[in-house]
Amino acid sequence: MLKINNLHAAIDGKEILKGLDLEVADGEVHAIMGPNGSGKSTLAQVLAGRDTFTVTDGGVDWDGADLLALPAEERARAGLFLAFQYPVEIPGVSNAYFLKAAVNAVRRHRGLSEYDAMDFLAKVKAEMKAVGMKEEFLYRSVNEGFSGGEKKRNEVLQMALLEPRLAVLDETDSGLDIDALKIVAEGVNRLRSPERSMIVITHYQRLLDYIVPDKVHVLSQGRIVRSGGRELALELEEHGYGWIGAAQADDTGKGMSGGAGRVAQTGGAGASAGARS
Amino acid sequence: MSAVDFWLGRHRDLAANLPGAELPWLARLRETAIDRFADEGWPTMRRENWRHTSLAFMAQQALAVREAAATEAIVADLRARYRTVQGPENEVACAADGHWLVFVDGRLAPALSSIGSLPSGVRVGSLADALAQTPEAVEAAFGRAEEGEAPEALNAALAADGAWIRLARGSLVDEPIHLVFIAARTADQHLRNLVVAEAGAQATIVEHYPAGAAGSTLTTAVTRIHAAQDSHLGHLKLQQEAPEAIHLAALSAEQARGAVFASHSLSFGARLARNDIRTRLAGEGAEALLNGLYHADGRRHVDHHTRIDHARPQGTSREFYRGLLDGSARGVFTGRILVAQDAQRTDAMQRCDNLLLSRLAEADARPELEIYADDVKCAHGATVGQLDEDALFYLRSRGIDSAHARQLLTYAFAAEVLERIAHAPLRALGRAALLERLPGGARLEELS
Numbered sequence: 115m116l117k118i119n120n121l122h123a124a125i126d127g128k129e130i131l132k133g134l135d136l137e138v139a140d141g142e143v144h145a146i147m148g149p150n151g152s153g154k155s156t157l158a159q160v161l162a163g164r165d166t167f168t169v170t171d172g173g174v175d176w177d178g179a180d181l182l183a184l185p186a187e188e189r190a191r192a193g194l195f196l197a198f199q200y201p202v203e204i205p206g207v208s209n210a211y212f213l214k215a216a217v218n219a220v221r222r223h224r225g226l227s228e229y230d231a232m233d234f235l236a237k238v239k240a241e242m243k244a245v246g247m248k249e250e251f252l253y254r255s256v257n258e259g260f261s262g263g264e265k266k267r268n269e270v271l272q273m274a275l276l277e278p279r280l281a282v283l284d285e286t287d288s289g290l291d292i293d294a295l296k297i298v299a300e301g302v303n304r305l306r307s308p309e310r311s312m313i314v315i316t317h318y319q320r321l322l323d324y325i326v327p328d329k330v331h332v333l334s335q336g337r338i339v340r341s342g343g344r345e346l347a348l349e350l351e352e353h354g355y356g357w358i359g360a361a362q363a364d365d366t367g368k369g370m371s372g373g374a375g376r377v378a379q380t381g382g383a384g385a386s387a388g389a390r391s
Numbered sequence: 392m393s394a395v396d397f398w399l400g401r402h403r404d405l406a407a408n409l410p411g412a413e414l415p416w417l418a419r420l421r422e423t424a425i426d427r428f429a430d431e432g433w434p435t436m437r438r439e440n441w442r443h444t445s446l447a448f449m450a451q452q453a454l455a456v457r458e459a460a461a462t463e464a465i466v467a468d469l470r471a472r473y474r475t476v477q478g479p480e481n482e483v484a485c486a487a488d489g490h491w492l493v494f495v496d497g498r499l500a501p502a503l504s505s506i507g508s509l510p511s512g513v514r515v516g517s518l519a520d521a522l523a524q525t526p527e528a529v530e531a532a533f534g535r536a537e538e539g540e541a542p543e544a545l546n547a548a549l550a551a552d553g554a555w556i557r558l559a560r561g562s563l564v565d566e567p568i569h570l571v572f573i574a575a576r577t578a579d580q581h582l583r584n585l586v587v588a589e590a591g592a593q594a595t596i597v598e599h600y601p602a603g604a605a606g607s608t609l610t611t612a613v614t615r616i617h618a619a620q621d622s623h624l625g626h627l628k629l630q631q632e633a634p635e636a637i638h639l640a641a642l643s644a645e646q647a648r649g650a651v652f653a654s655h656s657l658s659f660g661a662r663l664a665r666n667d668i669r670t671r672l673a674g675e676g677a678e679a680l681l682n683g684l685y686h687a688d689g690r691r692h693v694d695h696h697t698r699i700d701h702a703r704p705q706g707t708s709r710e711f712y713r714g715l716l717d718g719s720a721r722g723v724f725t726g727r728i729l730v731a732q733d734a735q736r737t738d739a740m741q742r743c744d745n746l747l748l749s750r751l752a753e754a755d756a757r758p759e760l761e762i763y764a765d766d767v768k769c770a771h772g773a774t775v776g777q778l779d780e781d782a783l784f785y786l787r788s789r790g791i792d793s794a795h796a797r798q799l800l801t802y803a804f805a806a807e808v809l810e811r812i813a814h815a816p817l818r819a820l821g822r823a824a825l826l827e828r829l830p831g832g833a834r835l836e837e838l839s
Contacts, residue, residue: 162788166780190790202785206803215799216789223790255803272789 115139116181116280116311120172122336123160129170130156132336138280141308145322145347146315148333149355154315155199157333158284161313162196163189176280190216191223193279197269197286204256209268212256213238217275241274245301263294270301281305282313287321299324319347332358393609394450395432399425402548409551411522416530424536424547431541440540443723443755444665444694449637454578457606462495462575465601466503469571476819489566490515495573497580498552507566512559513594515568518583521555529555532585534615534643540667542639546611550583553612558592558622567595567627567817574603574610574636584614588622590647595625595814602633602660612640618650620674625653627817629824631660634689641667648674648703655812656683657821658693659828669698672706672734681710684808684821686828687720688748694723701734701764708738713808714745715801715829716752724756726771732763741771746778746804748797778804798831805829 116138123131130153138144148154160167161174163186174181181189204212217237218228229237239249245267257265266286273281283302287295302325306312314325322330322344330347332340332355340346340358350358402425411417433446474488492515493503499517506515514521521529536547554570574580586596600610610632618624624644632638638661644652658664670679685693699708714722724743745754756773778800786796805825812818826832 162784164784185793186784186787187790187792187796190788196788198785198788202779202781204782204785204800204803206806207799212786212789212799215791215795216786219790219792219795276789 115177117175118172119175121157121160121169121174122171123156123167123169125156125167130167130336131160133172134333134337136331136338138311138313140311142328143306143312143314143325145325145327145330146313146333146338147317147319147330147347147350150317152333153336154317154333155284158196158199158282158313158315161282162186162194187219190276191220193277195273195276195278195281197266197273197281197283199284199286199288201257201260201265201269203258203260205258207256208253209256210235210238210252213252213272213275216272220276238271238275241271244274244304245270246297247271262289263291263298266290266294266298267301270298274301274305279309280311280313282315284315285317286314287316287318295321296324319351322347334358393452393454395429398545398549399429405549405551409549410519411526411529414522414526414530417522417526417533420533420536421548424544427536427544428541428548431544434541440696440725443721444663444692446542446639452607452637454607454609456574456576456578456604456608458604460573460575460603462500462573462603463503465573465603466491466493466571469599469601472823473569473816473820476816476823490564490568491571492517492554492569493571493573494552494554494580494582495575496577497550497582509564510559510562513562513564514555514557516555518553518555518585519551521585528557528587529585532587532615532617533583534613539613539641539643539669542611542665543613543641543667546581546583546613546641550581550611550613553583553585556584556586556594556596558586558588558594560589561591562589563592564594567597567814569597569599571599571601572610572612573601574608574632576604578604578606579609580611582610582612584612586614586616586624588616588618588624590620591622592619593623595627595817597817598626598628600628600630600632600638600660602631603636605633605635607635607637608633609637610639612638614640614642616642616644616652618644618646618652620647621649622647623651625655625814627655627812627821628657628666629821630656630658630664630666631824632664633660634662634691636661638664640665642669643667644670644679646670646672646674646677646679649676650674651678653680653813654682655808655821656681656685656695657824658683658685658695659824661691661693663692665694665696667696667698669700670708671700671702672708673700673702675703676705677703678706679708680811681708681712682808682811683712684714684805684825685712685722686715686717686805686825687722688717689720690718691720692723693720696723696725698727699729699739701728701730701737701739703731703733704735704737706734706737706739708740710739710741711808711811712743712756713805714743714754715748715805716745716754717748719749719751719753721752722754724754724773725759726757727759728761728769728771730760730762730764730767730769734764735766737764737767737769739767739769743773744804745775746801747775748778748801795831795834798829798835802826802829802832802835
């Protein structure tokens with residue numbers, strides 16, 4: 115169980131998350147939607163342990179442990195996985211070496227024996243087949259020269275190999291055509307299990323046609339402003355984020371005229387983005 | 392102790408007994424060279440080409456061997472390592488593991504050397520022997536006392552030996568020619584290597600400077616390469632001298648029409664290492680690659696001073712240097728490219744990238760382009776930076792600890808230079824030498 119409680123996070127003195135609350139039970143898939151700049155990626159990065167962000171208030175409890183007290187690598191070993199929106203290219207490090215180093219670091223931590231070269235190769239090849247990746251990608255440098263779709267498949271491959279308890283997918287749909295999106299979504303769906311929770315971050319509801327969430331949350335200005343079932347995503351699809359902005363202004367009306375004005379402005383941009391999808 | 396007077400005295404004492412002392416041209420050249428060195432002294436930062444590296448301390452530097460080197464073991468280890476990197480699956484290559492000329496304290500050690508079978512017209516031997524047998528050929532290749540920097544003059548005055556390699560027209564030497572230079576008992580060694588490649592000849596030459604005696608030692612090494620029309624020459628230098636050693640080297644090449652020359656300089660050792668690397672594209676359509684990697688930590692200093700002369704049209708040059716600087720080490724790179732008025736359609740590209748692994752490490756990268764032709768393509772770039780934070784986080788987010796992630800990225804940065812070494816076993820040798828230098832290198836062994 116993941117409990118995010120009144121989370122505040124800032125970068126370079128600018129507060130991005132402003133009191134975010136969220137609970138994700140084991141085995142659940144939660145979607146977080148929101149317009150650009152609402153703090154979606156910040157949430158993902160803070161959960162994964164990126165230290166360019168400073169947590170200024172609140173906390174994250176993960177199965178009784180203080181998640182934020184752990185360095186990034188220990189979170190990963192304990193079973194947290196972030197699928198990056200922009201996977202990083204690492205020239206000179208082969209994907210095979212990288213994957214093996216990662217898998218063995220995690221297995222060591224979990225008290226499992228490390229894979230030797232042969233076992234690892236057999237395992238990774240099987241998983242690659244499942245996500246539709248050619249074997250040559252093993253011997254290329256990590257993400258270097260990969261297309262957008264290939265990079266995202268490589269993320270799903272890593273997720274499959276690392277077998278996380280909590281996976282955070284940060285705009286895994288961005289930059290994908292519909293075929294690539296389906297393959298990536300299939301890869302994710304294959305990994306759904308009662309022991310594994312997922313947070314699926316997306317701008318568009320399109321991804322949620324393929325990865326069906328248990329709950330949908332709307333993030334705006336660093337806070338969850340709406341939560342609901344799958345139908346919430348469809349409403350957003352229909353009305354755009356401007357609708358949330360207006361609704362939020364209605365809900366919270368008092369003493370927020372300046373804030374409501376800003377929401378109305380972003381509402382315009384959100385609406386056009388909604389129409390594009 | 393190592394002041395100019397000391398070297399004048401050394402020359403006075405030695406001159407009559409140096410190989411070739413009876414050759415008037417050589418006696419004169421050595422005389423002129425020591426006079427020049429006396430005149431110029433050890434370079435200081437006041438000299439244009441030494442702006443970031445001063446040898447002024449040499450005037451007070453005592454040179455002394457504290458502990459002699461186990462020469463046989465060093466050679467055996469090097470050869471075994473070379474056989475290993477070739478891979479056990481390749482038994483044929485193991486049987487013919489190249490040609491090895493070993494020099495100990497500046498003189499050929501025949502007992503440690505072995506030359507495999509060579510094509511006819513190819514000569515691989517010592518300079519001292521060549522001076523006795525074919526002095527005219529040596530005279531044409533030896534170089535002049537006025538050439539290069541002051542340490543090169545000192546070398547011209549004192550060098551007693553080195554490699555003499557002559558490649559006949561069209562000859563092809565398959566296996567690399569390894570030259571090993573070990574400072575074993577004496578505190579200074581001076582090597583002069585001369586390579587004369589006739590038209591169309593092909594060979595790869597490796598200069599090894601393994602860690603020898605412990606103590607303050609001095610190596611001066613000058614390698615001169617004449618690359619005739621359409622010859623293909625590869626040169627790899629692996630400098631791994633002991634931590635207190637001073638290493639002063641110059642490599643200069645002259646390339647005729649269509650000659651292809653590749654220099655790979657891997658500089659990992661010594662307390663101070665200076666490499667002057669020059670090539671002159673003297674004929675049309677010549678191609679040069681200057682590729683290099685340096686690593687220094689502690690208080691060590693490494694300087695590559697390179698110069699590419701495009702003298703004739705349609706020459707191509709590629710220059711790639713990378714530096715890894717840790718502790719409070721200092722790395723210096725100067726890349727001079729000269730394009731003469733006559734060198735139209737020159738295509739020159741230069742890059743130097745440095746990675747600072749600590750707060751106190753320093754790097755200077757200086758491109759110097761002088762272009763007198765109007766139809767040329769010249770590009771250059773230099774960077775000094777730290778490890779990519781995004782990449783570090785990406786690795787850590789996969790469970791790889793911070794130290795391992797840093798090692799991995801450091802290795803990857805450096806390995807790009809090694810990729811340009813075409814000969815696979817030599818590339819593997821360079822890689823092993825790099826991993827030995829990097830903390831956590833053993834963990835990276837299986838990195839392909």
